[in-house]
Amino acid sequence: MELKTLAIWIPLLPLIGAALVGLIGLRWLKDRSHWLVLIGVGLSLVFALLLFQQVRQDAADVDLSAASIVLYEWIDAGEGSWLNVSVRTDPLTCVMLFTVLSVSLMVVVYSVGYMRDHHGHAERGYERFFAFLGLFVFSMCMLVLAGNFLLLYLGWELVGLSSYLLIGFYYEKPSAAAAAKKAFLVNRIGDFGFGLGIFLIYLTFGTLDYAAVFSMVEAGADATGEVLSTGRITTIALLLFCGAMGKSAQLPLHVWLPDAMEGPTPVSALIHAATMVTAGVYMVARCCVIFAASPVAMWIVGSIGAATALFAATIALTQFDMKRILAYSTLSQLGYMFLGLGVGAFDSAIFHLYTHAFFKACLFLGAGSVMHAMAGEIDIRRFSGLKRGMPITYWTFLIAGLALAGFPLLSAFWSKDEIIHAALAGPMWWLGWIGLLTALLTAFYTFRMIFVAFHGEERLPKGVEHAHESGRWMTVPLMVLAVGAVFAGYVGVTLFETSGFLWLFEPEGAFHEFLAPVFAEAVAAPVAHEAEAHGSHWLMWLSAGLAAFGIYTAWFFYRRRPTIPMAIALASGSIYRLFYNKYYVDELYELALVRPLRRFGDFCHGVDRFVINGILWIVAGVPKAIGFGLKGWQQQGALQGYALGMLIGLLVIVWWVLTNA
C-alpha cells in the first residue's frame, strides 16, 4: 500500500470503530462493544507495521524535508495560503505509532476483562469507555502523524479531550469530575503557551509546515530572509515547551497527572503513563531543530526534566496509593526523557519513551489487576502477600518493576543509562548526577511498593475473600507487556559486541540508526554523545549497582526491619510531610491562582452590575428627569396643555422649514 493510504487508515480505523461503538453501542452492541475498537486498533497496528516496513525500505533515499503528505486543504490563513491536513511519515512517527498502537492494543484487550465485574457482566458505560478509547487512539495517531504544527495541535487537543472524558469516566465521583476538569485546564495552560508558540512560528516563518519551518531554522533565516534572532527562536522553543510541560506533566504543570488516576486503570496505563503524556517528549523531539538552535531552551528543558525527575521521585517515596506511586514514577521517568532531550540526546529520550511505554503500561495494568482483585482497594497498607494468590500479576509486575528500577539487561536499563551518560558527557553534567540519584530513589520506591504489596503474609482488605488471579483477557496483555519490558530494549543495543558491557552489549543499535535521519540536523549541533566514553562502562556498572542497592534497601526497610520507615518518617518530620503532601503545590495554586482569578471574576461581575449599570442608570436618568420636569409643567392631563405643546412643536417645524426652504 501507498504511504498515503496507510497514513489515512491508521488513525481512521480506530475512529471508525469508536464512532460505530458510540452510535450503536448502547442499543445493540452492549457488552460486545469492544470488538469494533479492538479490530480497529489491531488493524491499525498492522498498518503501522506495514508503514514501518515501508519507511525502513525507503530510509535510504527518502528526503525528510519533503516527507509531508497533504491530504486536503484545511484552513486558509489568508489569500490561498492554506494550512493543510498533512501527515509526515518518518522514522520518528513510525516508532511512535508502533509504541502507541501496540500498547493501545494491549490495553484494549485488558480493558475487556477489566471493565467487567467478577461475573463477566460489563460495567455501566462499557460502550462509552471503548468509544473514548478509540477516540483516544485516533487522536494520538493524528498527533504523531501530523505533518504540521496545526495538525499537531489538533491531535494535542483531541488527546486532551479523550483524557478529559476518560478521567471523568466515573463522572458521578466528584473527585473524578474534578480531576478531569483539572487535567483539561492545566493542559490548557500549557496549550496557551503552545498556541502562542505556533502563532509565533507562523509570524516568523510564514508557514506551519514542519519541513519548511525546520529548513528555515537550519538556514537561520526567517520568512523575509532576515537572520533569525536567537531571542526569537528561544521564545518559540520555550513556548512550545510550555505545551510539552502541560501535556507531559513537568514542573510546574505536573499537578494534574496524579489526580488523573481517578480514571479507570487501563486509561491510566495507556494515556497517563505510556502514550499521551509522552506527547510532550515527542513534540520536543520533533522540533529538535528548533530546540537545538537555542542553548537556553535546551538548558531549561534539561533542568526542568531533571528537577521533575527528582521531585516526583521524592514524592513517590511517601505515597501509599499504588496508582499514585506509579503516577509519580511516570512523572519522574518523563523527567528523565526531558533531561535527555535537554542534553541533546534526542534519540535516547525517544528510546526511553519507547521502553518506558511497555514497562509502565505493564505496571499500571498490574496495579489494575490488583485493584480488580481487591475490589477497588489500592492502598498498599491495606493488603500484602498477594504473590501467592496472583502469581501472573506478581511476576509480570516484578519484571516491569525491575525494568523501572533500571535493573541490568532489562529495557529501561539501556535507555535510562544512555540518557544519564549523555548528560554526564555534556556541559550540564550535574544533571546526570541528579539522574543517578533519581535512579536510586526509583529502585527504592518501586520495590517498596512490590515488597509491601506482594510479599509477606497474605493480608486482604475487608470484603475480599481471597486474592484471585484475573482472567485471561487481563493476564495475556500483562504477559505480553512484560516480555516487552524485558526485550524491547534490545532493539536499541548492539549485541555481541565483545568490547561492550558484559562483553556482549554495546549501547546504541538499530533503533538509533533508524531514527538518526530525524535528529541528524539537531544532534550535530550543540551536545553530542560521542563514542569515546562508550569504552568504559563504569556508568553502567554504577547504575546497575545503584539499582541493586535501591532494591536491597527497600527489602531491608520493608521486609527485614519494617519499623525503620516509620522511624525515618517521624524523624524527618517536616520533610516527610512536605513529600507526603506533594510539596503543597496544589494548595499553592489554589491560593495564588485560582482564588484571585475567581475574585477577579466576582469583581468583573460586580463592575457589570454596579459600575456599568450605574452609569447607564445615570445616563438614562437624564431624560427621565427632563421628562418629570416637563410632566410637572405640561402633562397635567388638561387638553389645552397638550394642544399648546402640539402647537409649539408645529411652530418649530414650520420655522425650520421656512428658514431652510
Next chain:
Amino acid sequence: MLSQQLVYWAYGVGGFGALCVYFGLPKEGRPERRGLFVLLLAVTLGGLVLLFDRLLGESANRFVFSILALLGVGGAVRVVTHPRPVYSALYFILVVLSTAALIIYVGAEFLGVALVIVYAGAILVTYVFVIMLSQQSTEATESRFASVLDYDRSAREPVWAVLAGFILMATVAAIIVKRDWSDWDEVSAAAMTEKNTLELGKMLMTEFAISVELAGVLLMVAMIGAIAVAKKRIPHASDAVESPPRGEVGKTVDPF
C-alpha cells in the same frame, strides 16, 4: 410683495396685537388691565387700518374693506378676551357677519350668505342655548355661579398661549406674503365671480356630488350622535348618586 418697511410695520402691529390680547385676557382682580387693553386695542386696530391701507393700495373700496376687517378682527379679539361667554357668543356673531360681508365683498356671495345663515342663524343659536343651559342662576347655585365666573375670569397660561398663537399667525401670514403674486390675474379672478352662485351650484351638483352626499350623511350622523350623547343619563354632579364603574357607562346605557 411687501416692502421691507411694511414688514416691520406688520410685525409691530402683530406685537401690539399680542400685547393687547394678553392684557385683554381675563384676570381676576386686575381691573386696571382693562384700560391698557382698550388702549392697545385701539393702537392695534389703528395700525391694522394703516396696514390694510398700504396693502390695498389704490383699490377703490379699500375703506369698506378696512372697516369690515377691523370689525372682524376686533370682534375676534373680544370673543377671545371677554370674560362672559354670552358676550363672547355675541361678539362671535359680529365676527361672522363681518367675515361674511368680506367674503361677499370679494365676490363669493353664496358662501357669504350661507355663512350668515348657518353660523349666525343656526350655530350661534345653539351656542347661546347651551350657554343658557349651563348657567343656572337660581338661588341654590349662587355660589356655584360665582365659581363659574371664577374660571371664566382667569385665563390659562396666557403668556405661552399668546406667544404661540401670534407666532403661528405670523408664520401663516409670512407664508402668504412670501408667495410670488406677480402671476395673479385680477381680471380672470373677477371673471370667476360673475355668476358665482350658479357656477358653484353646478360644481357642487356635478363634480362634488358625492362629496355633497357625504357631507349630508355626515351631518345626519352628527345629529344622531349629538342626540345620543346628550340623551345619555349622566348622573349630575348634584345628584350624587352612585356612579357606574368606569368604563361601563357606554355598555350599560342604551343610547336610545
Next chain:
Amino acid sequence: MSWLSDHILSLVIFLPVVGAAILFVFASWDAVLVRRWALGVSLLTLLLAVMASVLFVQERAQNTSKSDYCLVEKMNWVGGDDDTGARAVKVQYKLGVDGISLPLVVLTAFLTPLAIWGSFTGIQTRHREYYALMLLLLGAMLGVFCARDLLLFYIFFEFTLIPLYFLIGIWGGSQRQKAANMFFIYTLTGSLLTFAGVIYLGWKASICGATGHVFTFDLDELYGLASAGALSSTEQWWLFVAFFAGFAIKVPLFPFHTWLPLAHVEAPTAGSVILAAILLKLGTYGFLRLSLPMLPGATIELAPAIGMLAVIGIIYGAVAAWVQSDVKKLVAYSSVSHLGFCLLGMFCLKMAGLTGSLLYMINHGLSTGALFLIVGMIYERYHTREMSEIGGLARKMPIMAFFLIVFTMSSIGLPGLNGFVSEFLVLLGTFISATEINSKPGPLGIWYAVPAASGILLGAIYMLHMVRRVLFGPVKEPAHGFDGSAGLTQDLTKREIGILAPIALCCLFLGVYPKPVMQVMEPDLARGLNHVVWETVAEADDPETTGGLDSRRAAITDRPGERLSRPPVYDLKEPIRPTGQPSRLPSHLASANGGDE
C-alpha cells in the same frame, strides 16, 4: 426557474412574513396546526435559502470577476431615476448576497426552524402570536443580510427589535418586562445614532456622489465615497462613531454589554437562541458590511481602540461568566467573550482575521445557539437554571450530556470542531496583523493577540466549570423533580435530538472541512479588505487628496517597533509570497483601484 432565480431573495425574505401574516389572520387555528405551520414555513425558507446558495454558486461560477454580489434584485422604492428635482431622494429596494452575507443568510434560515421546533413544548400560551413573531423576526433578519441599500438595511435592522421585544416581553421570565425594555431602549438608542450616520452618508452622496445630486443610499455608491475623497478624516471619524454606537451595542462590545445577560436570561429559549446566534451578528455584520469598507480611514485609526475593547471584552466576559450561578447567564457572558474575538479578528485587517471573524459569527451562532437550546431543554424539565440546584445530569440524561459536551468543546475551540477554525484564524490574524505576512500590515499586533489568546484558557475554565456542575458529580435535582407534563421524557426526546443533531453535524463539518465555506467568503472579504487597506494607502500616496490623511498615514506606518517601510504588493491571483517586494506602489495601486471600481 428564471423567475425564481430572479426573485429568490425576495422570496426568502417575504415568505416568512407572509406566513406570519397568515397566522395573524387565521385566528381559529389550534396550537398544533400553528406549530406545524410555523415550522413548515421556516423549513421552506431554509429550502429557499439553500436554493439561493446554489444559485449563488452557479452565478458566481459564471461571473468572471468573482468579486461582486449576486442574485441582485433592484427596484426603486422612494424617489427614483425619473426624479429631476434639484436634490432628489432615491431609496431602492435592492437586494443581493455575496460571500459575506450568504453564509449568514443560510445560518439564519438554518437556525430559526430549529428554534421554532425547539419551542414546541416550551411555549404554552399564545401560540399564534409567538410563532407569527418568530416568522416575522426570521424575515427581518434575512432582510438585513440581503439588503444592498443602506436605508433598507437600516429598516430591517431596526425591525428585528420589534418581534424580539415582544418575544422577551411576553414569553420571558420573571423580569421579562425590565429585560425587554432595557434591550429595546439600549439597542434603539445606539441605532438611532447610526441612523444619523446613515442619513449623513446619503446626504454626502447627494453632494459629491458619482450620480449627481441624488440623495442615495445605494451601498455601491456609498462605498465609493471614501475612495473618492468625499469624506474627510473628521467626517469619517464621526461617522464611524455613529455606526459604532449602533453596532457595538448590538454586538455587544465590552462596556455596552450589560443588556445582554439580562435579555438572555429573561428571553424564552428560542428568543435566546435567535438573539445569540443571529441578532448579535447583525452588529458584527454591520461593522463588516458598512464601517470597514465605507470608512477605511477611520477604521484604521480606531482599530486599536476597538481591538483593546475587544480584548478586554474577551477576558472580562470570560471571568464574569465563570462566577455566574445561572447557566444561561454563563452562556450569555460567554457570548460577550466570543464576540470580542469576532471583532478582534475583524479589526486586525488581515485576511486570516477577517475570514476567522466571519466564520466566528457562524460558529458562535451554531455552538452558542445549541447551548441555549440545551439550557432551555434542562429548564423545561427542572424549571431551574441554577447550577446549585442541578447536577450529575449525565446519569439521567446521557444524550443531553453528549450534546452538551460536543457544543462545549465547540465553544472552547477544540480542534476538529468549528470553533477552533475561527478562533485560530482570528488569533493568527491578530498575531500577524502588524507584519506583511499574507497581506498588508494591519493596525493590531502581537500585544493584542497574547492577552486575547488567554481567552482560550479562560473559555475552557468557565465552560468546563459549567459542565462539571451540570453533568458530573452525584445526581442532584430540584425537590420537585423532573417535569414531564409537556410530553417530555427524562432524557432528550426524538424531537430534541432532531434539533441538536443537525447543529452538531454542522459543527463537525465546519471544523473538519471548512474549505467550501471559506472559498465562498474569501473573494468578497478580500475585496472588502482591499477597500480598507488599499484605499487608505492609495489616498495617502496621492498628493492631490491629502485632506486630513496625514494622521491616518501615521496610523499605518508609524507603529513603533514594527519594521515597515512599505506594505508589499498584494495581488489576488498570485500566491502569496511573504517576502516584501520592492515598493512600486503608485502605478500598481492605480491599476488595482481602477480595476476594483
Next chain:
Amino acid sequence: MAHPTSLMIIGAILFGLGATGFLTRRNMIVMFLCTEIMFQGVLVNLVGMGMMHGNLEGQVLGIFVLVIAAVEAGLGLAIVVMMYRRRGTLDAESWRQMRG
C-alpha cells in the same frame, strides 16, 4: 377688487386669535367658540386661495368647512352639555383624565 393677500392675512389673524383663545380660555364653550373663529379664518383663507387660483374650488371647500363646523358645533356642544352635567362646571381644567 381686493387683493387676495389682504383677505388671507385676515384669515391668518382670525386663525391665530382663535388658537390663542383656544389655548387660554378655560370655559369650554368659549373654547369651542374659538375653534369656530379658527374655522372662520380657514374659510376666509380658502376663499382667498380660490381667488388666487381663479377658480371656485376654494369656495366649494369652504362650504364643506361650513358643514364640518356645523357638525363640530353640534357634537361638541352635545359633549359639553354632557360634561357639564357630570361635573357641574364648564371649566376645562376640571377634566384631567388625560394625564398618563
